[in-house]
Amino acid sequence: MKYSYYPGCTLKTKAKELNNYAIRSAAALGIEMEEVENWQCCGGVYTASTDEIATKLSSVRALAQARDKGQDLLTLCSACHNVIKRTNNEILNNEDFSMKVNNYMGSDMQYHGETKVVHYLEMLRDVVGFDTLKSKVVNPLKNKKIAAYYGCLLLRPGEVMAMDDPENPQIMEDFIKAIGATPVIFAQRNECCGGYQTLNDKSIAQSRSEKVVSSAVKQGADCIITACPLCRYNLEANAVTELPVIYFTELLAQALGVKEVQ
Amino acid sequence: MLNTKISKEDLERISGVNTRKCMKCGKCSATCPNFDAMDYHPHQFIDMVDKGNIAPLLESKAIWTCLSCMACLQRCPRSVEPAKLIEAVRLAVVRQQGENRLAAEDIPELLDEDLPQQAIVSAFRKYKK
Ligand code: SF4
Ligand code: SF4
Numbered sequence: 001m002k003y004s005y006y007p008g009c010t011l012k013t014k015a016k017e018l019n020n021y022a023i024r025s026a027a028a029l030g031i032e033m034e035e036v037e038n039w040q041c042c043g044g045v046y047t048a049s050t051d052e053i054a055t056k057l058s059s060v061r062a063l064a065q066a067r068d069k070g071q072d073l074l075t076l077c078s079a080c081h082n083v084i085k086r087t088n089n090e091i092l093n094n095e096d097f098s099m100k101v102n103n104y105m106g107s108d109m110q111y112h113g114e115t116k117v118v119h120y121l122e123m124l125r126d127v128v129g130f131d132t133l134k135s136k137v138v139n140p141l142k143n144k145k146i147a148a149y150y151g152c153l154l155l156r157p158g159e160v161m162a163m164d165d166p167e168n169p170q171i172m173e174d175f176i177k178a179i180g181a182t183p184v185i186f187a188q189r190n191e192c193c194g195g196y197q198t199l200n201d202k203s204i205a206q207s208r209s210e211k212v213v214s215s216a217v218k219q220g221a222d223c224i225i226t227a228c229p230l231c232r233y234n235l236e237a238n239a240v241t242e243l244p245v246i247y248f249t250e251l252l253a254q255a256l257g258v259k260e261v262q
Numbered sequence: 263m264l265n266t267k268i269s270k271e272d273l274e275r276i277s278g279v280n281t282r283k284c285m286k287c288g289k290c291s292a293t294c295p296n297f298d299a300m301d302y303h304p305h306q307f308i309d310m311v312d313k314g315n316i317a318p319l320l321e322s323k324a325i326w327t328c329l330s331c332m333a334c335l336q337r338c339p340r341s342v343e344p345a346k347l348i349e350a351v352r353l354a355v356v357r358q359q360g361e362n363r364l365a366a367e368d369i370p371e372l373l374d375e376d377l378p379q380q381a382i383v384s385a386f387r388k389y390k391k
Contacts (some may be wrong), residue, residue: 044384242288
């Protein structure tokens with residue numbers, strides 16, 4: 001199976017590991033990730049107002065390019081996934097918005113929501129299958145207690161993101177089980193870390209991230225996994241309580257035995 | 263000077279929120295993980311916009327400190343989606359000349375070595391036009 005892949009700005013710079021481990025693991029699972037040509041940054045946060053058109057065009061261009069190749073669009077960063085999936089949804093359900101967007105697009109690039117947006121975790125669950133993944137694990141992460149941090153971007157708005165139950169998700173816990181580790185459920189797993197406040201009011205980012213990390217520690221977690229570079233940064237840099245925060249793809253690569261470059 | 267003549271109709275149009283759908287249960291504010299850092303809470307945004315009492319919201323701290331986490335939007339039993347209205351009030355401010363919250367010149371001194379690009383682009387998207 002071959003996907004169009006949208007990495008986004010941070011996965012090419014500060015979060016290279018998130019990207020590299022994902023590509024290597026996908027290859028081991030028979031999945032090819034073909035990077036969208038000349039992709040542009042999604043902007044990092046979705047602007048819900050429907051009169052914001054220009055800020056959504058980078059997402060639309062990536063969606064149109066995937067459509068032209070007949071591929072689903074694979075995302076990995078939680079923020080990119082949220083922005084692109086919501087943009088796609090708006091095009092599908094809001095005619096006026098769709099018309100305005102297409103007024104900006106070239107006549108050969110008209111786009112009407114044909115592309116399916118798939119997060120890497122959804123690909124693991126729905127295409128590879130967690131049972132198959134489990135059978136391919138060579139280094140099961142036994143005795144490791146892992147807290148899956150969803151944050152807000154993967155799950156909300158639930159009706160649009162439709163990845164999992166927004167209040168009681170299990171996709172990341174099922175992933176943790178598939179790689180042989182033990183999931184730890186903690187109260188703050190789908191509450192915001194305050195990452196968007198990092199540059200505006202650090203004290204908010206500090207108090208939110210401390211609540212998240214201490215909640216995971218209280219339940220006995222050895223580490224937290226995330227799909228979001230901003231969550232990772234914020235939970236590591238701004239919380240007082242210390243707990244390793246790791247990209248889920250790093251543990252995946254480790255379990256599949258492809259972590260070290262051959 | 264901040265133009266405070268923003269109407270209820272403007273905000274409902276930008277956000278797509280219908281304030282009349284609110285049944286004033288307060289669940290949005292009860293679930294807001296950032297309650298303490300907001301001078302006006304999500305149910306107040308809905309109520310005050312509904313009544314046309316908009317100027318205090320335009321000058322509020324809450325339009326900047328809202329996390330954009332969508333907890334209020336997800337958990338509102340009437341699908342009023344307060345987070346969208348808060349965003350619309352913020353947009354009604356930053357779209358005015360001279361009302362940006364963040365300037366490109368401010369960025370270098372806020373940087374640290376590990377800060378992901380995502381933090382910078384999203385801050386610009388939220389706080390600057
Ligand atoms: S989006 Fe803003 S108002 Fe709504 S719950 Fe989150 S922080 Fe509170
Ligand atoms: S949760 Fe919804 S219905 Fe209840 S007060 Fe908030 S906006 Fe109104």
